[in-house]
Amino acid sequence: MSSTILTFFLIFILIILIAGSIFYFSSLKNRFEIRKSSSLLNLRKSIGLSIEHGKGLHISLGKSDLYNIHGDASLIGLETLNMIIDQSILSDNPPITTAGSGDLTLLAQSKHENVLYDKSSSTSDFHSHAYLSGATNLSYIAGVIPPSSDENLSTQIFVGNIGPEIGLLLDANQKKNHYSLPATDSLEGQSVSFAYSDDALIGEEIFSIPAQMSNNSIFKVSLLIQDLLRWLVIAIILFVLFFKFVGLI
Amino acid sequence: MKKIFLAVVSSVSGLLLILGLFFPGTILDRIRLYILDWAIVVGAIALAIAIINLFSVHWNKVFSNEKRDYASPFFIVGFITVVLIGILLGPNNQFFVNLTSATIITVETSLLAVLALTLSLASFRFFTRKQNLLSIVFGISSIIFLLLFSGILSLGENIPLLKALNNAITSLPIAGSTGILIGISLGAILTSLRILFGFDRPYDRK
Numbered sequence: 001m002s003s004t005i006l007t008f009f010l011i012f013i014l015i016i017l018i019a020g021s022i023f024y025f026s027s028l029k030n031r032f033e034i035r036k037s038s039s040l041l042n043l044r045k046s047i048g049l050s051i052e053h054g055k056g057l058h059i060s061l062g063k064s065d066l067y068n069i070h071g072d073a074s075l076i077g078l079e080t081l082n083m084i085i086d087q088s089i090l091s092d093n094p095p096i097t098t099a100g101s102g103d104l105t106l107l108a109q110s111k112h113e114n115v116l117y118d119k120s121s122s123t124s125d126f127h128s129h130a131y132l133s134g135a136t137n138l139s140y141i142a143g144v145i146p147p148s149s150d151e152n153l154s155t156q157i158f159v160g161n162i163g164p165e166i167g168l169l170l171d172a173n174q175k176k177n178h179y180s181l182p183a184t185d186s187l188e189g190q191s192v193s194f195a196y197s198d199d200a201l202i203g204e205e206i207f208s209i210p211a212q213m214s215n216n217s218i219f220k221v222s223l224l225i226q227d228l229l230r231w232l233v234i235a236i237i238l239f240v241l242f243f244k245f246v247g248l249i
Numbered sequence: 250m251k252k253i254f255l256a257v258v259s260s261v262s263g264l265l266l267i268l269g270l271f272f273p274g275t276i277l278d279r280i281r282l283y284i285l286d287w288a289i290v291v292g293a294i295a296l297a298i299a300i301i302n303l304f305s306v307h308w309n310k311v312f313s314n315e316k317r318d319y320a321s322p323f324f325i326v327g328f329i330t331v332v333l334i335g336i337l338l339g340p341n342n343q344f345f346v347n348l349t350s351a352t353i354i355t356v357e358t359s360l361l362a363v364l365a366l367t368l369s370l371a372s373f374r375f376f377t378r379k380q381n382l383l384s385i386v387f388g389i390s391s392i393i394f395l396l397l398f399s400g401i402l403s404l405g406e407n408i409p410l411l412k413a414l415n416n417a418i419t420s421l422p423i424a425g426s427t428g429i430l431i432g433i434s435l436g437a438i439l440t441s442l443r444i445l446f447g448f449d450r451p452y453d454r455k
Binding site: 006010012013016017020065066067072073075076078079082099101102103105106107109127128131132133135136138139141142146164165167168171185187190192194195196198202203204206207208210218219222225226229230233 | 270271285288289291292293294295296297298299300302303305306309318320353356357360361363364367368370371372375379387426429430431432433435436437438439440441442443444448449451452
């Protein structure tokens with residue numbers, strides 16, 4: 001990587017750290033309200049109804065390993081899984097988790113194991129609650145189809161890196177009248193999700209899930225900085241456009 | 250104590266990776282490469298464990314009375330066959346390569362065909378299901394760009410105005426996707442930093 005790009009990257013990180021510290025340690029963050037996403041409100045409602053009716057939940061974490069470029073989407077998937085499992089701890093039916101990568105599967109399993117331990121459950125079968133569905137794009141989808149077509153499910157959440165093949169899952173869900181929340185960082189996956197679901201999360205909305213589902217101030221600060229940086233990028237693009245227009249660049 | 254140790258190890262490893270990027274050719278860069286190699290090895294071991302777990306899940310489904318799945322015996326037979334042939338003949342043997350690739354390619358091609366049909370049907374149903382402004386714009390732009398990318402305007406490439414118009418319109422999806430990608434990148438950077446500094450630990454079981 002060239003030194004200019006690295007310098008810009010360093011400046012960028014410094015801006016984030018300074019802005020983050022200001023927001024986190026001051027009362028400035030309380031002046032801003034996070035707009036509630038209707039998709040995530042519907043998800044909460046659907047999880048509540050699932051628990052009430054004794055129906056199951058299925059969470060799919062995508063196919064990306066944690067150490068590659070889409071690892072952030074997988075980490076958001078893992079964070080969402082943690083929050084959903086905590087919410088559905090009272091349910092008789094523990095959520096089923098599928099993943100397309102080994103490391104994600106093991107981390108999801110450890111969360112399931114912990115919940116079973118907290119509930120003092122007599123069963124220790126956490127291995128069948130979270131498992132690998134397939135290691136390639138399409139084998140992952142082929143592996144997710146059987147658990148997602150379970151009649152006893154009512155809510156399905158797809159958070160992570162999933163390509164246009166998400167269409168196969170959403171189509172099956174639509175036919176079974178399951179509630180589904182697709183959230184992927186893949187552009188093709190997002191466009192297919194938009195065509196299938198009213199609650200598809202578009203663009204960077206996937207990264208707002210933790211802030212929407214938790215009251216932790218660190219998530220709120222993170223979302224505020226994300227918005228701030230977006231405005232900064234817009235301002236830079238407009239300035240460059242203006243300078244180019246007047247012939248200064 | 251264990252939690253603090255976990256957070257410290259992950260934060261220090263992340264910081265070493267970033268520092269290695271900023272100081273190429275130094276010891277930090279070499280540490281970065283070592284950590285990346287370890288991550289790949291750990292990832293491979295995790296995948297092997299997850300595959301064994303998948304096998305045990307299907308094994309239980311075959312022999313339990315509650316959640317019997319009729320696809321599970323096929324998985325077990327296929328898995329054992331491939332593993333045994335792979336061990337006996339070696340992963341580079343032509344028969345083994347042909348057997349695995351023929352199976353994978355056939356199944357994946359069938360799934361792609363189903364996906365193509367499903368998406369075509371979805372695009373037709375889309376207009377009946379969603380009737381708001383955003384959906385209309387989405388639908389109309391899909392049709393316009395399908396026509397444009399089919400090369401319908403390339404007939405008028407000699408006409409400067411038509412060529413400029415074609416170029417301007419075809420650059421619109423690139424501009425749009427770049428905008429979305431910038432947003433995704435910002436979200437990804439902030440998520441990484443949150444985890445790097447230990448503010449958020451999705452890998453932690455509690």
